[in-house]
Amino acid sequence: MKLEGEVRIPSGCAISAAISRKGNLFTGEGMIKAMEVMHERSNGLGGGFAAYGIYPEYKDYYAFHIFYSDRNARIETESFLKERFEIVQAEVIPTHQIPEITDVPLIWRYFLSPLRSIVDREMLDEDEYTVRAVTKVNSTIDGAYVFSSGKNMGTFKAVGYPEDVGVFYKIDEIEGYSWTAHGRYPTNTPGWWGGAHPFSLLDFSVVHNGEISSYDANRRFVEMFGYRCSLQTDTEVITYILDYLVRRQGLTPEEAANVIAAPFWSTIESKDEKERKRLTYLRTMFSSLLVTGPFSIVFGFTGGLMALNDRLKLRSMVVGENKDMVYVASEEAAILSADRNAGGFRFPMGGEAVVIRVEGEV
Amino acid sequence: MAIKSVIYPEFEVVRYDRCTRCGRCIKECANGVHFFSQDKKMVLSDDTKCVDCLRCIAFCPEHAIKIVKSGCTFRDNANWRPGIVSGIIKEANTGGVLLSSMGNPEPYPVYWDKILINASQVTNPSIDPLREPMETRVFLGKKPDKIERDEDGNLVDNLPPQMELSLPVMFSAMSYGSISYNAHSALAQAAEELGIFYNTGEGGLHEDFYKYGKNTIVQVASGRFGVWRGYLEGGAAIEIKMGQGAKPGIGGHLPGAKIVGDVSRTRMIPEGTDAVSPAPHHDIYSIEDLRQLVISLKEATGYKKPVIVKVASVHNISAIASGIARSGADIIAIDGFRGGTGAAPTAIRDNVGIPVELALASVDQRLRDEGIRNNVSLVVGGSIRNASDVVKAIALGADAVYIATAALIALGCHLCRNCQSGKCCWGIATQRPDLVERLNPEEGKERLVNLLSAWKGEIKEMMGGMGINSIEALRGNRLMLRGIGLTQKELDILGITHAGE
Structure with missing residues (x-):
């Protein structure tokens, strides 16, 4: 049987997210509860969490989370990283050994600062330099996989049910101002840790429920710009699309939503002239990045998150809130499990981006 | 004695008895295939001029005409196929380049016919264009x-x-x-x-x-x-x-x-x-x-x-x-x-x-x-x-x-x-x-x-x-x-x- 990355594997899923508008830190405990109640939406073949604001003492360093299949992969990777980064800290990510989570790889965390002289020589900015290092490790070093690479954020994922993955990574002890979570129902996979979600690149993370029909059109377009869709999953390609649009093109998350879940032409024509021109421009300019087929995603970034449905709303997604907290989930029950006082539930329309930003600096 | 080569007409005009000699086919055919024989008091055809364009068939009010492949051609040969032999004869006759029109009719692979299209089942829904917007712009x-x-x-x-x-x-x-x-x-x-x-x-x-x-x-x-x-x-x-x-x-x-x-x-x-x-x-x-x-x-x-x-x-x-x-x-x-x-x-x-x-x-x-x-x-x-x-x-x-x-x-x-x-x-x-x-x-x-x-x-x-x-x-x-x-x-x-x- 082919491994993930050698063959495209569609999957169904559960997603949830929570953010404090005021930037208050909270643990992942509520996220575990939210995912637990949606147990039936996963099948034990992948779960994970992304959290923002979790490494304040190292907030200026790229935090790499890496799976290693063995010691040799780690030695090879570390020698590669040493040539390109100053390694400020290297450590094993603490975990609970529990029977539900098996076949555990070596899981390491590094705080890295790019070596200025090499960044300058290659005429790149630090983000692009770091992205290339991640791509290099993931595509060339056998047995090594960088699954998180942003600043002051981190992704934690594994093969298993999401609530067990949460316990495994002790996320009830981790504090962040924004969280996303994912439980996976792949339709065919031997189960590989790197294939679990969230998928992240730098500080961008994506959790996704759906199966997009535009996959290969999107993949073949973003691969023109140096991205390599090595996992062949929707989440991976959506992350690259958002990275391309937001980081490299400089669109806002809202504008990126107008590209990937573009309004129908008939809707665009009903807008006033300025808006019509803006939407027509975005749809024409980035037509290969329109995403069709069912999806609900939460896109996490430093200082905020965006929830978005496909333009026909073919996947469930609900938003609720309580004081400064805003929640997003596949099901209302998940939000209530995380916060029984949450209310104000609403169901964003297909293609309607819900963007929550933390007030002030994070 | 001159060399005499034969290229038998590729098509044959078959005319049924129900022909009323209305002359419509004569009028429609720009190639001059159909003509009225005063002697025989009937419509006849010069098959050598027929290109199988089907115009006469479309307009014959009695459906009295059909065009068939004449079938009379050179002896079977998988290498010296009829088109190749007749091409040589035509070139030997005239010294001119053979001309054709419309697209290449030869039996090369048509890749469109060797490609199949996907459809959704279970994991994502198909979309009904009669009920949902479907954009082709x-x-x-x-x-x-x-x-x-x-x-x-x-x-x-x-x-x-x-x-x-x-x-x-x-x-x-x-x-x-x-x-x-x-x-x-x-x-x-x-x-x-x-x-x-x-x-x-x-x-x-x-x-x-x-x-x-x-x-x-x-x-x-x-x-x-x-x-x-x-x-x-x-x-x-x-x-x-x-x-x-x-x-x-x-x-x-x-x-x-x-x-x-x-x-x-x-x-x-x-x-x-x-x-x-x-x-x-x-x-x-x-x-x-x-x-x-x-x-x-x-x-x-x-x-x-x-x-x-x-x-x-x-x-x-x-x-x-x-x-x-x-x-x-x-x-x-x-x-x-x-x-x-x-x-x-x-x-x-x-x-x-x-x-x-x-x-x-x-x-x-x-x-x-x-x-x-x-x-x-x-x-x-x-x-x-x-x-x-x-x-x-x-x-x-x-x-x-x-x-x-x-x-x-x-x-x-x-x-x-x-x-x-x-x-x-x-x-x-x-x-x-x-x-x-x-x-x-x-x-x-x-x-x-x-x-x-x-x-x-x-x-x-x-x-x-x-x-x-x-x-x-x-x-x-x-x-x-x-x-x-x-x-x-x-x-x-x-x-x-x-x-x-």
Whole structure:
């Protein structure tokens, strides 16, 4: 049987997210509860969490989370990283050994600062330099996989049910101002840790429920710009699309939503002239990045998150809130499990981006 | 004693007793097959002149005629096939080059027929185009590398000129001269009604048709017939014709007999002179020269029109396309070796060039590998036969397709492949006024609109089945395709996997 990355594997899923508008830190405990109640939406073949604001003492360093299949992969990777980064800290990510989570790889965390002289020589900015290092490790070093690479954020994922993955990574002890979570129902996979979600690149993370029909059109377009869709999953390609649009093109998350879940032409024509021109421009300019087929995603970034449905709303997604907290989930029950006082539930329309930003600096 | 060779008539006219000798067939046949025998008081036929265009059959009120293959031909031989032997005889008789028309009829692989389309089951829903929006609109043209914003942070429209199509199908180039005034009129009107484009071909634009300018692509070919400032400005886009799929590497020749009246005026050459398009453009001997022509045409039209460069699909098409994509052109049109023609040397039509499916797949991938796919849109033609060919072409990576033979069939062409004779009984490939008037432009327009409306419906159904509700999400989406009965090499070139994988 082919491994993930050698063959495209569609999957169904559960997603949830929570953010404090005021930037208050909270643990992942509520996220575990939210995912637990949606147990039936996963099948034990992948779960994970992304959290923002979790490494304040190292907030200026790229935090790499890496799976290693063995010691040799780690030695090879570390020698590669040493040539390109100053390694400020290297450590094993603490975990609970529990029977539900098996076949555990070596899981390491590094705080890295790019070596200025090499960044300058290659005429790149630090983000692009770091992205290339991640791509290099993931595509060339056998047995090594960088699954998180942003600043002051981190992704934690594994093969298993999401609530067990949460316990495994002790996320009830981790504090962040924004969280996303994912439980996976792949339709065919031997189960590989790197294939679990969230998928992240730098500080961008994506959790996704759906199966997009535009996959290969999107993949073949973003691969023109140096991205390599090595996992062949929707989440991976959506992350690259958002990275391309937001980081490299400089669109806002809202504008990126107008590209990937573009309004129908008939809707665009009903807008006033300025808006019509803006939407027509975005749809024409980035037509290969329109995403069709069912999806609900939460896109996490430093200082905020965006929830978005496909333009026909073919996947469930609900938003609720309580004081400064805003929640997003596949099901209302998940939000209530995380916060029984949450209310104000609403169901964003297909293609309607819900963007929550933390007030002030994070 | 003279050498006497026999080429028995290929077709035989069978006439049933119910023939009432009304003479309709005699009137309809421009080839002079049917005639009335005063001696026998009946209609007879000269089978040697029959081209199997089926005009007489369509109009015989008694259904008293049928055309059959005569079957009387050379002794079976898998190597010296009848067409080859009769070709030798004709050349030995005359010393002339054999001419043919319409597309390559030889039994080369048709890759469209070896590609299957996907549909959604369970894990994602198919979409019903009768109940949900299903979008087929496309914009052709270059897309810039970066967005721009004004000082207030608003997005600036920095897109070069684009062509907007209501569905990704356009009528391919057919010159006025090679086809009739009425055929052009039907194509122009249909393009306008459908919200797509037709293409003048290389024979200039008749003064009556400037009013369809916003749905017109004006062509500039090596003969530069009918090219003037008003012509370049009169269309929505300009196409430089570098080659034609039916006859890559050679030019064109419209005999002086067809350069009459309006054809002469539209082409801007004297009546009765042969219109010879040179094989190359004599100002383009290399890619840098092409760039100069592209830029010259843009300068002449104020950078307001997209420039299309049309090339025949030949062996190194992807390198050629890569050069064109860097030439300043906005759109590349690739014409496959099964594309039609009004006349071409048979040897060339049947042996030169490659299938457009392979050319498209390799060009699209090459431009992506070089990161320049956004520099140009890709249009393919020769031959796109139906809606499923369109869907497959888009999924392989085309932005849109060109159709010509299919459009002519809608106008009444029955593919007898004798356009070069100028005696088209259906009023399409002829300049004889009595034949031209057989094609009613309004009726022709209706049939073209019907054809593409039907295709649009089929395209939407197929897209909906795949769970795709906008055509841009199908473009280059090769995962939606599987090969059937293809070798690994063919699959690799097409960039698809085999059915079952």
